[in-house]
Amino acid sequence: MLEIKNLTKSFGGVTAVQDVSFKISEGTIHSVIGPNGAGKTTLFNLITGVYTPTSGEILFKSENVAGMPPEQLARRRMSRTFQNLQVCMNMSAIDNVMVGAHLRLDQSVFAAMFRWPALRRADKACREEAAQLMDFVGVGKYANAHASQMPYGALKRLEIARAMAAKPQILLLDEPAAGLNHTETAEIEALIRKVADSGVTVVLVEHDMKLVMNLSHHILVLDYGKKLAEGSAAEVRANPDVIAAYLGASA
Amino acid sequence: MNYLKSHPGLVILAAVLLVLPFTLPNAYAYDVAIRVAINASVVIGLNLLVGYTGQISLGHAGFFGVGAYASAILTSRWGWPPVAALAAAAAGTALLAWLVARPILKLKGHYLAMATLGLGIIISIVIVNETDWTGGPDGMAAGALSAFGAEVSGDRAWYWLTAGVLLVVTWLALNLIDSPAGRALQAIHGSEVASRVVGVDTTAFKVRVFVLSAALASVMGSLYAHYVGFLTPGVAGFFHSIELVTMVVVGGMASVYGCIFGAAILTMLPQLLSTLEGWETVAFGVILMATMIFLPRGLVPTLRARFGKGAP
Numbered sequence: 001m002l003e004i005k006n007l008t009k010s011f012g013g014v015t016a017v018q019d020v021s022f023k024i025s026e027g028t029i030h031s032v033i034g035p036n037g038a039g040k041t042t043l044f045n046l047i048t049g050v051y052t053p054t055s056g057e058i059l060f061k062s063e064n065v066a067g068m069p070p071e072q073l074a075r076r077r078m079s080r081t082f083q084n085l086q087v088c089m090n091m092s093a094i095d096n097v098m099v100g101a102h103l104r105l106d107q108s109v110f111a112a113m114f115r116w117p118a119l120r121r122a123d124k125a126c127r128e129e130a131a132q133l134m135d136f137v138g139v140g141k142y143a144n145a146h147a148s149q150m151p152y153g154a155l156k157r158l159e160i161a162r163a164m165a166a167k168p169q170i171l172l173l174d175e176p177a178a179g180l181n182h183t184e185t186a187e188i189e190a191l192i193r194k195v196a197d198s199g200v201t202v203v204l205v206e207h208d209m210k211l212v213m214n215l216s217h218h219i220l221v222l223d224y225g226k227k228l229a230e231g232s233a234a235e236v237r238a239n240p241d242v243i244a245a246y247l248g249a250s251a
Numbered sequence: 252m253n254y255l256k257s258h259p260g261l262v263i264l265a266a267v268l269l270v271l272p273f274t275l276p277n278a279y280a281y282d283v284a285i286r287v288a289i290n291a292s293v294v295i296g297l298n299l300l301v302g303y304t305g306q307i308s309l310g311h312a313g314f315f316g317v318g319a320y321a322s323a324i325l326t327s328r329w330g331w332p333p334v335a336a337l338a339a340a341a342a343g344t345a346l347l348a349w350l351v352a353r354p355i356l357k358l359k360g361h362y363l364a365m366a367t368l369g370l371g372i373i374i375s376i377v378i379v380n381e382t383d384w385t386g387g388p389d390g391m392a393a394g395a396l397s398a399f400g401a402e403v404s405g406d407r408a409w410y411w412l413t414a415g416v417l418l419v420v421t422w423l424a425l426n427l428i429d430s431p432a433g434r435a436l437q438a439i440h441g442s443e444v445a446s447r448v449v450g451v452d453t454t455a456f457k458v459r460v461f462v463l464s465a466a467l468a469s470v471m472g473s474l475y476a477h478y479v480g481f482l483t484p485g486v487a488g489f490f491h492s493i494e495l496v497t498m499v500v501v502g503g504m505a506s507v508y509g510c511i512f513g514a515a516i517l518t519m520l521p522q523l524l525s526t527l528e529g530w531e532t533v534a535f536g537v538i539l540m541a542t543m544i545f546l547p548r549g550l551v552p553t554l555r556a557r558f559g560k561g562a563p
Binding site: 070106107108111123 | 305423450459
């Protein structure tokens with residue numbers, strides 16, 4: 001589904017991601033881990049079009065999408081969430097989710113101004129769907145709330161609901177458990193599993209090792225922008241290079 | 252019927268606009284009401300750009316001026332019918348806005364403010380200097396508004412026309428906000444990167460709302476020209492642009508009804524304060540500063556949060 005070939009990104013003299021290659025097959029949960037500053041978020045920003053790669057290829061459904069802007073990738077059914085929340089605090093919670101369905105709705109300004117009936121009907125159906133999605137991610141009780149009234153943990157879920165409203169084939173989650181306590185992390189783990197079970201390929205950047213080990217079919221370990229190791233949870237855990245990177249060389 | 256239930260504000264606005272003429276004591280009060288309605292309609296368009304999409308424009312009076320002068324020139328010098336002139340002016344303004352929108356709206360924050368400010372000043376300079384066309388600083392006359400043989404004349408007729416336009420503009424703006432396109436605009440304000448990730452073509456939507464608000468300003472400028480009958484370059488000037496943005500801010504960013512309050516307060520205040528003889532600008536400034544300190548989100552959103560449903 002997604003194939004990364006020799007991907008490199010340099011910012012001036014710093015190479016944040018260097019010659020990274022890996023494959024993600026459809027229907028799996030794939031995690032990217034590594035110490036702080038290893039280039040995980042940069043890798044995410046490259047895949048989702050927020051950054052343009054310096055060199056290398058990103059094949060999404062066999063098409064090279066390297067350097068393609070996010071709005072074009074959305075049309076190819078790729079969606080993501082953000083490490084630092086990007087919920088629109090000027091909007092209601094349900095409107096945030098409905099924005100996710102943007103590409104499936106009539107975007108005409110004129111039809112909107114004159115309340116074109118087909119547009120209104122589709123919009124009403126979308127609102128019901130968005131309410132269901134809010135239930136699905138577990139923030140149903142905020143259906144009538146404004147985004148600015150919601151607690152942090154709920155906003156993280158709201159972002160997942162917005163991403164799901166786009167009906168993505170691949171969903172990239174950037175640190176979904178960051179800032180959450182144990183109970184909330186367990187809940188988000190169950191939610192990610194539910195998302196994956198609904199047929200969405202999930203790519204995860206996460207620091208919480210328990211969550212990563214529990215969920216991932218496949219793990220990619222980055223260190224200093226380079227691929228350090230790759231494999232199943234058990235393989236990665238046993239890899240001496242990974243242990244060295246996380247605990248220091250002498251460990 | 253359901254629509255009216257879910258939009259009580261629109262019903263109240265219609266009722267107020269209907270009853271208002273019976274309470275207006277004289278021609279002067281009518282004049283103020285008409286000016287409020289014209290300003291409010293411009294400000295609603297501007298608020299779609301500033302309050303909802305989060306893109307500043309300090310040059311909107313320029314578009315208002317283009318509409319006003321184009322209508323005046325086309326009708327009085329070329330003998331065009333006023334309605335055709337109004338439509339042509341709006342189309343021309345939309346084209347102008349569309350041409351400058353792409354380079355301008357790539358800018359953000361202070362840079363966008365500077366660019367739109369520059370655009371407004373250029374339009375204003377052209378109006379001052381092209382004396383053969385515009386009369387320059389001396390101004391120029393604009394004819395009466397007529398359509399299909401009927402002429403809009405007298406305070407009452409102008410009141411009903413501008414009040415009707417305000418009601419329609421309010422309706423259109425409310426509809427737009429509550430739609431996929433309107434949510435896309437608000438999402439650009441909330442998080443540009445998040446809106447791109449869900450597929451919003453942010454540049455295209457910024458251009459659309461910029462062109463829409465410019466064209467609306469132009470239409471209101473045309474009506475204004477016919478109403479006052481005489482134009483001076485000040486209508487397109489920097490201070491008028493600032494006045495329009497102030498109406499958005501005082502009334503409330505991202506609030507359609509706030510625009511009407513903002514326009515009403517800023518249009519009426521200088522008149523009410525004129526009894527202070529020389530101190531009116533000081534009082535005006537103090538009132539504006541107090542509004543910003545005590546009602547930072549603007550009049551309507553702040554009051555709604557305090558007394559309404561809790562949601563801002």
